[in-house]
Amino acid sequence: MLGNLIRDKGREGRRGYTLPRPDVKSVSLEKVLPKGALRKEKPKLAEVDEPTVVRHYTNLSRQNWGIDTNFYPLGSCTMKHNPRANEAAANTPGFAGLHPLQSESQAQGALQVMHELQGFLSEVSGFPAVSLQPLAGAQGELTSILMVKKFFEDAGDDARTTVLVPSTAHGTNPATATMAGFGSKEIGLDEHGCVDVEELREMVDETTAALMITNPNTCGVYERNMVEIAEVLHEAGAFLYMDGANMNANLGRMRPADKGVDVMHFNLHKTFSTPHGGGGPGSGAIACSEALAPFRPDPVAEKSGDGYAFVRPDKSIGRVAGFHGNFGQVLRAWNYIKMHGPELRDVTDMAVLNANYIRARLRGTYRIPYDELCKHEVVVQPPKGKKALDVAKGLIDHGYHPPTIYFPLVVKEAMLIEPTETESKETLDDFIGTMLELAESTSEELEEAPVSAPTRRLDEARAARKLKARW
Amino acid sequence: MARFTPHTEDDVREMLEAIGVETLDDLFSDVSPKFEGELNLPPALSEYEALSDVNRLASKNVAGLPMFLGAGAYDRITPSSIGAIISRGEFLTSYTPYQPEISQGTLQTIFEFQSVISELTGLEISNASVYDGASAVAEAALMTARQTKREPKVAVSPGLNPRYREVIETYRVDIVELSYNDGTTDFSEVPDDVSGVFVQSPNYYGIVEDVEAAAEAAHRVGALCVAVCDPISLAVLEGPGNLGADVAVGEAQPLGMPLLFGGPYAGYMATRQEFVRQLPGRICGETVDTEGKLAYVLTLRAREQDIRRARANSNICTNQALTALVATVYSSLMGPEGLREVAELSISKAHYLAERLQEAGFRLRYPDAPFLWEFAVELPDVSRANQALLENGMVGGLDLGDGAMLVAVTEKRTREELDAFVEVVSNAG
């Protein structure tokens, strides 16, 4: 049977691309390279023509849903419209053809973009210092916590062994603490789903290096005790780090530095709409206080005379990326912010309005564990007896990408809905109507779903049991 | 109202009413004190104005000239079909395929990416990508420690890209430096407490190293051998898995990604089946749906941060799906013969340039070492040579800071450009 992989569609000898003719004498590999180093068998790659390649991947794309094709309220991910102007910016030849090791004088335009974005992120967060180097949110977390680690090493304080992480935290937070060489302890919640300040007071001591807080937290609830939390940590000489994945709820409304946060990361791919690309590339820029600024990754862009230069912060943790970060995403985020200016606050306002509207309209049918003002997303639970998984698959048959399910872990059968600001009231009304309708469906009906997607439900256990991860 | 929000005044009023609050400010009554006043950002620009600024700044960069810089990022030919495919909104605007029924496009392309990497490296299992070559190397260093249950400490050659080495150190792994003679690494004296031995081939100076010797040295002391390879080189060089390496990592940028001032690129990472549980990042596997139809899904998820949290084998979540797709489409268009041709053209042109430079009286730093498309040449004054090259419309190689220039030659360079390079460098004295 003819398989469906690109390699199955080829035939030995077919070619999908033509290269320029050689204009120098061909070198014999056997002459210039050691015999043992040469490849004995050619790799089994596809041998296909260009039309087949284009058709193959175009058809694969049609088995995918994206923001462009469907409402995609995936909580914690900020699936907002991706402006194509950002793509145009990143494809500009003057940037696309720029080598990362060209001298600073040959890359002044790129350095200016970096310097300006550093300034924009400073303004939005309230912090004096920024680094654009981390390559995704999780690497921004790691960078931040490594900076904290280096701060204590520099201060000769070797007692700081623990990082506190709320039970609502994204999995990357505790995993980051481990990677940075800390032990982590989980901290519980109060009745609003927020960090329990009393428990925090008991847990914080001279071994505490930092608390990793997410605000708004992963239940979509604003951590209203953040100022007090920061005080508790600072009194003990520890730092407050903020996971900024949810910054779409804060633009122009809350600046982490004003609340006592010491260091944070942004997810440029979420808040500033550099596309998510099916799972990256992202960018995890960080911002921090004066005290932590010397520890930022090497290098940062700074003003120098009439132009810009790369500078190594004097106590830098070193580099976290091969070059200067995911510059293409930096350029996109810069362009996005330039198209918004102070109107970024409207972005946040409409994101929060949309989430609260969904909360208000699902109330009564769906259970809402923290039924108070939410920020840019809301966590709900299906009616008793129904599973989040089944409702999610039911949504697919109605043309909606499901919300994030089973996260945060502290809410049973969680469905985390993040509509973003770029969706209209009509879209939300239709989605809400479908959610209400699914609440009425029988469990048997839902268990069949999806029936109209490119595949039915998958046998995930089999994939692990009979691992096959290549052709 | 902001640029991409569809809300009319009536929408806002009706929605506030449904929520039961009066004003937008009321939605932030829990944020206290809140940020008052306006963000101090330049006023919003229209798309046309914003893109005019992009073009204005782009023109302050020196781009589009014949490029002789490499050192980890290469100026290669990128087929036009790639841009068309990755611009498809279904690929561009989706996220991690947590809902496999509506993400088969992304999942199958990951499966194909893994297959390409496995084929090139000669190793059984590849992940769905990591951030870049440098972080792939650092993740591999941590992986060797987990697998061997030793403290993270790795033996590396001075031929390892210094930026990769820096990221290993940032990731809190200790480094032991091996000795380096005439362009290649001496693996005969590896300390017996290291978790990994790293060999980069071609190395930072473009030279082909003995991966087999590195693997033997690693295994002698119970460590893993990690090979760091340019994927294009694997069209002509033996896959490191077939030479005894346990892990292969590297930078996938040469497979069709633009230079773009350093990223986004994509790191690749492959290993032997027996080490799969220590492999970080996502893995896509084959399965069937309830009707028996072949399909793809993320698998072996219990290694990952969202399930295992503090005990996960890495914190990586978002990776480089779209640039991994670039690499996949590139290798499909090229096929094994096209990739080989890219490698051979680059090698022939690089050797042509090296010979012409030697004829002109310059010395290669490692004249007897086997190299592919990058080499270090000694010049009386590297920065003066680079200045002269720029004045003549070329971007010269990397100044190694010790009297040598690291020169990279890809299939893009023409004989005319190579001859001009020699002439300008000779005249620069």
Ligand SMILES: Cc1ncc(COP(=O)(O)O)c(C=O)c1O
């Ligand atoms: C709350 C939160 N923190 C951190 C992350 C990690 O970000 P990234 O996936 O870019 O590494 C995510 C998203 O995935 C998130 O939702």
